[in-house]
Amino acid sequence: MSDSNLAHAHQFDDAAQQHEASWLGMWIFLGTEIMFFGGMFLGYTVYRGDYPAAFADASNRLDITLGTINTAVLILSSFTMALAVRSAQLGARRPLIACLGLTMALGAVFLGIKFTEYYQKFVEHLVPGGGFGLSGPLAGAEQIFFSFYFAMTGMHALHMIIGLGLLTALIVKARRGRFSVAYNTPVEVIGLYWHFVDIVWIFLFPLLYLVGRHLQ
Amino acid sequence: MNAVIAAPRRHYLNVNYGLKSWLLTTDHKRIAWLYLIGVTFFFFIGGFFATLIRLELLTPQGDLVQAETYNKLFTMHGVTMIFFFLIPSIPAVLGNFLIPIMIGARDLAFPRLNLASWYIYMLGGLFTLAAAAAGGVDTGWTFYTPYSSIYSNTHVALTVVGIFVTGFSSILTGLNFIVTVHTMRAPGMTWFRLPLFVWAHYATSIIFILGTPVIAITLTLVALERLFHLGIFNPELGGDPLLFQHLFWFYSHPAVYIMILPGMGVISELIACFSRKRVFGYSFVAFSSLGIAVLSFLVWGHHMFVSGQSVYASMIFSLLSMLVAIPSAIKVFNWTATLYKGSISFDAPMLYSLGFIGLFTIGGLTGVFLASLGVDVHVHDTYFVIAHFHYIMVGSAVMAYLGGIHFWWPKMTGRKYPEPLARLAAIIIFLGFNLTFFPQFVLGYLGMPRRYHVYPPEFQVLNVMSSAGASILAVGYLLPLIYLIWSLRYGAVAGMNPWKAKGLEWEIPSPPPTDNFETTPLVTQEAYAYGVADAQAVYPSGEPANV
Numbered sequence: 001m002s003d004s005n006l007a008h009a010h011q012f013d014d015a016a017q018q019h020e021a022s023w024l025g026m027w028i029f030l031g032t033e034i035m036f037f038g039g040m041f042l043g044y045t046v047y048r049g050d051y052p053a054a055f056a057d058a059s060n061r062l063d064i065t066l067g068t069i070n071t072a073v074l075i076l077s078s079f080t081m082a083l084a085v086r087s088a089q090l091g092a093r094r095p096l097i098a099c100l101g102l103t104m105a106l107g108a109v110f111l112g113i114k115f116t117e118y119y120q121k122f123v124e125h126l127v128p129g130g131g132f133g134l135s136g137p138l139a140g141a142e143q144i145f146f147s148f149y150f151a152m153t154g155m156h157a158l159h160m161i162i163g164l165g166l167l168t169a170l171i172v173k174a175r176r177g178r179f180s181v182a183y184n185t186p187v188e189v190i191g192l193y194w195h196f197v198d199i200v201w202i203f204l205f206p207l208l209y210l211v212g213r214h215l216q
Numbered sequence: 217m218n219a220v221i222a223a224p225r226r227h228y229l230n231v232n233y234g235l236k237s238w239l240l241t242t243d244h245k246r247i248a249w250l251y252l253i254g255v256t257f258f259f260f261i262g263g264f265f266a267t268l269i270r271l272e273l274l275t276p277q278g279d280l281v282q283a284e285t286y287n288k289l290f291t292m293h294g295v296t297m298i299f300f301f302l303i304p305s306i307p308a309v310l311g312n313f314l315i316p317i318m319i320g321a322r323d324l325a326f327p328r329l330n331l332a333s334w335y336i337y338m339l340g341g342l343f344t345l346a347a348a349a350a351g352g353v354d355t356g357w358t359f360y361t362p363y364s365s366i367y368s369n370t371h372v373a374l375t376v377v378g379i380f381v382t383g384f385s386s387i388l389t390g391l392n393f394i395v396t397v398h399t400m401r402a403p404g405m406t407w408f409r410l411p412l413f414v415w416a417h418y419a420t421s422i423i424f425i426l427g428t429p430v431i432a433i434t435l436t437l438v439a440l441e442r443l444f445h446l447g448i449f450n451p452e453l454g455g456d457p458l459l460f461q462h463l464f465w466f467y468s469h470p471a472v473y474i475m476i477l478p479g480m481g482v483i484s485e486l487i488a489c490f491s492r493k494r495v496f497g498y499s500f501v502a503f504s505s506l507g508i509a510v511l512s513f514l515v516w517g518h519h520m521f522v523s524g525q526s527v528y529a530s531m532i533f534s535l536l537s538m539l540v541a542i543p544s545a546i547k548v549f550n551w552t553a554t555l556y557k558g559s560i561s562f563d564a565p566m567l568y569s570l571g572f573i574g575l576f577t578i579g580g581l582t583g584v585f586l587a588s589l590g591v592d593v594h595v596h597d598t599y600f601v602i603a604h605f606h607y608i609m610v611g612s613a614v615m616a617y618l619g620g621i622h623f624w625w626p627k628m629t630g631r632k633y634p635e636p637l638a639r640l641a642a643i644i645i646f647l648g649f650n651l652t653f654f655p656q657f658v659l660g661y662l663g664m665p666r667r668y669h670v671y672p673p674e675f676q677v678l679n680v681m682s683s684a685g686a687s688i689l690a691v692g693y694l695l696p697l698i699y700l701i702w703s704l705r706y707g708a709v710a711g712m713n714p715w716k717a718k719g720l721e722w723e724i725p726s727p728p729p730t731d732n733f734e735t736t737p738l739v740t741q742e743a744y745a746y747g748v749a750d751a752q753a754v755y756p757s758g759e760p761a762n763v
Contacts, residue, residue, distance in 0.1 A: 011316075011323035011400070013736065021325040021399040028391045028425055036429035039463055043437075043448055046459055129445030140453035147446035151437060 026189040054141030056212025067209040077106035085191040088184035227727040242327035248313035258300035265293035270683040286669035287354035294357030306478035317721040320402025325395040333388040340382030347374035361449035361460040365441040376435040390424025404739035416481025419505035431467035465516035473512040479616030489717040490566035491558025494744035497550040504543035537587035564638035568619030579607025600660025626710030633703045645692035651685025
């Protein structure tokens, strides 16, 4: 666009209005995301009520150690993201780039651990479908649990991957010096997105990993 | 500046030319045209499937198509018309064009996102067309599990991916509208000076952003069941197919209001203009839009009265469904009160509006029949239901869409359409519509089930009436396609305000300049200040209006 030298896009009156619009837009988008994940959380709730024993048993087959490490990694990434937003607001370019890079690295570690877990599930024949390895009276409902496990963590991982793409774009822009004390809205709204994806995991972790832990 | 006065006025249509200037535009007015072309294309695709359905139903036997093909025809008709025509029609065409102008803004808050919405919409449409070309899908537009997830051998996954993709177009459009209305109103444009068209789209956008993600994840789960054998709705594993119906209707019932609310907004504008009166009970009409949006999320269970859901749930859903009649009736009564003692003229948009009020009343009241548990058990899955929702979706939503297109056509193009032909088309559509769908109420009451290509011979007379009506309706729909295109070149020049209507869109040139307003307007009046203008016309010397 030819208006890159202006402080705000042509349809807005001033930078404050643009900031308010972007901010509101991201919050509304996160509202739609809550509804999107909400469909799966609803299904999970229904079936956990129907098949509590199967869900507890299946839950114990997840790797609690890797899940806990991943939770810590993700919370740490939210911290570095918050530092990135603060650096952007202060106009500190090098700390901004460093924090964004650190957030990306932590996100990548999370995904690496997640895919290690997926690989284990393949090896243990816990993937729904024809090759599902469990048998017995609970097997059907356990397959449903693992359907939810893969659907929910898969959707979450997809959101993480999109987040990594957005962070990459932010780093490119930050290196070009596009952010300043006066203009750092993209860092703020993508920060919101990153925190949201984190919060989804904060719900997924207990619902998937900790359901039946006390029965062990 | 004086040097350019002789040159033709610059507006959004002639500011630049060429395919690229359209396909890469971020101007909300040009994107509205892109959508107009898209939805018109899908309307006629959906109409093609409907034509084949009505041809097959001319005779009791299956002579034109057999059961498998018929299943695909009504599925593709429903999918195309609902997801690719009705849902985007008024919001994405008229809403896109008008909302920024009506609130005094230069564009929507996120113009590039707006263009992206159109591309997403077309991409989703192409997926679904590809599914149709590859052999179609036969589950019905409702995709009920486990048939859709396990047993159907047709292109379910491709179709639901198309709908999923298009859903994002709805979400982004709704998001854009809400942010725009919240942050970009001109000085003096308070919430209660907003045209009711904007209120209606605000309510619609709420449904877009809260409902659409739910259908997105639901259809994703169906696609994952087909592609990766997840078992969430699979009864063999202990899964619950009814859960799918709950999730599906949690979106798809509000989706009915996505289709009708923008139409109600259009009708409020039209009734006020052609009665020369302010809308009676403005705030009631405005809040009834929000009321409909909220209640729409609480009534989905009325689609499942015979599915085996708890009778107590059914009773609650029955009550809540009847509650939706209240805000809907508020609108109808207020429009009627607006007409009362108005100075009414019968131009084509007004004919569509009056048709809307009558047909919506029939469609709405039969909806109350269907919300009653006992009656619904009798007519469930019969042509009574088909007639009911076509009165809402075609009789009301399409009438409002056409009325709006005619009303704002001079603003969009700078040209008038041929009025006598347009009135004729409106009357043909009204007559053809009623002949098509009224017999279906009777058919359904007599017990003809939906979704069958054969029927007992005693139903033939009513079915022939319906098919004959459909052919008249087709003529009525083709007429505007022809004369509106004709008017682009040969129509009379419209001028700024051919209807002498109120609203910011009528205070700027037709067609509007790219930035809509030369300077940000200052709004000092409520919407629909028709009485005020008339008083000023009576006292042109500037005497006070309230003598």
